[in-house]
Amino acid sequence: MDRTIIEDALARIRPILQRDGGDIELVDVTDDKVVQVRLQGHCAGCPGARMTLTHVVGQILAEACPDLQGVEAVD
Numbered sequence: 001m002d003r004t005i006i007e008d009a010l011a012r013i014r015p016i017l018q019r020d021g022g023d024i025e026l027v028d029v030t031d032d033k034v035v036q037v038r039l040q041g042h043c044a045g046c047p048g049a050r051m052t053l054t055h056v057v058g059q060i061l062a063e064a065c066p067d068l069q070g071v072e073a074v075d
Contacts, residue, residue, distance in 0.1 A: 001029050001065050009064035010037070013057055017043055024057065033069040035061055049073065 003026070010024055017023055022043030027036040037057065039049055046052070058071045 001033055001035075001067060003029060005064050006035055006061065009061050010057075013060055016056065017041075017052070022046070027074050033065075033067055035065075035068065035071045036074045037071065038075070039073055 006026060006029065010026055013024060017039075020042055022039060022041040024043065025038045025040060027038050029035055037053075038044075039046070039052075043049055043052065053071055053073055058068075061071055062068050
């Protein structure tokens with residue numbers, strides 16, 4: 001998977017998270033096509049973080065990278 005495409009997709013997500021005092025950072029793309037991200041600011045530890053990963057981050061990344069197998073938050 002192309003990291004540039006992933007970074008571009010995260011750049012579209014970032015303003016949504018920043019409105020609520022958070023941010024997102026690309027940590028790694030695994031060999032089995034899982035994108036690992038680090039949620040920052042208010043997003044780190046937020047009760048809605050799991051939903052944000054699944055419904056916002058995961059959906060936008062899946063549109064950008066159809067072969068994506070998943071998204072996971074790492075510390």
